[in-house]
Amino acid sequence: MKNEKKKNAGTEFRFGGDSVRGSLLWSAAFQASEPWLFEFEKGGTREFGKTADGQACLRIDCAKKLGATGWIQREFPGDLVIEFEAIAIPPADCNNLNLFFCARSLDGQPLSATTRSGTYSDYHVFPNYIFTFVTSHSRVRRDPGFEIIGEVKERTSKFGVPYRIVVAKTGGRIRTSINDEPVHDVTDPNPHGAGWVGLRTWNTHVEYRGFHIYAVV
Numbered sequence: 001m002k003n004e005k006k007k008n009a010g011t012e013f014r015f016g017g018d019s020v021r022g023s024l025l026w027s028a029a030f031q032a033s034e035p036w037l038f039e040f041e042k043g044g045t046r047e048f049g050k051t052a053d054g055q056a057c058l059r060i061d062c063a064k065k066l067g068a069t070g071w072i073q074r075e076f077p078g079d080l081v082i083e084f085e086a087i088a089i090p091p092a093d094c095n096n097l098n099l100f101f102c103a104r105s106l107d108g109q110p111l112s113a114t115t116r117s118g119t120y121s122d123y124h125v126f127p128n129y130i131f132t133f134v135t136s137h138s139r140v141r142r143d144p145g146f147e148i149i150g151e152v153k154e155r156t157s158k159f160g161v162p163y164r165i166v167v168a169k170t171g172g173r174i175r176t177s178i179n180d181e182p183v184h185d186v187t188d189p190n191p192h193g194a195g196w197v198g199l200r201t202w203n204t205h206v207e208y209r210g211f212h213i214y215a216v217v
Contacts (some may be wrong), residue, residue, distance in 0.1 A: 015177055077215050084210060
């Protein structure tokens with residue numbers, strides 16, 4: 001069954017027998033004029049462009065054991081749905097299609113008030129969740145502390161395969177799907193609230209498209 005159904009009351013995202021309905025808040029046009037904040041380890045690059053079939057896209061190349069994050073510089077609600085499409089382009093050593101959400105600083109300042117190098121450990125000291133989808137597993141982690149709250153080793157990413165990833169957070173419950181198949185359904189008893197959303201990758205040449213963020217209806 002198709003993961004989402006367009007209806008007057010919003011968009012329905014299905015996770016097996018459950019569903020979450022969202023109202024669109026933001027949709028990426030993948031243009032430099034948008035409120036992006038990129039954080040790269042030295043040597044990583046990004047480019048806004050078009051896919052082979054004419055869709056707007058973002059390409060990030062950090063396939064030299066480098067990390068990269070692309071934040072949207074605005075606060076999104078704690079109950080939200082994030083949807084994006086991504087494909088890892090060979091040659092590269094890894095296929096990391098990751099996501100930060102509900103990210104905020106400890107002192108209440110915007111994340112843009114501090115500088116990060118793009119190194120993964122920079123992000124483990126302030127509140128956020130991390131969804132990871134790599135060649136060996138998929139996980140949901142909670143920061144600060146880099147705590148694993150969900151792991152599925154059977155769901156792994158492959159080069160050259162397009163993936164549609166959906167992450168929904170309602171209260172402390174976090175559900176994910178990959179290409180319309182439910183993957184995680186976990187609960188954080190002390191959930192984070194509103195915060196920033198950012199695309200994250202490491203040692204990967206990745207093309208992103210179809211990036212949308214919804215408020216839970």
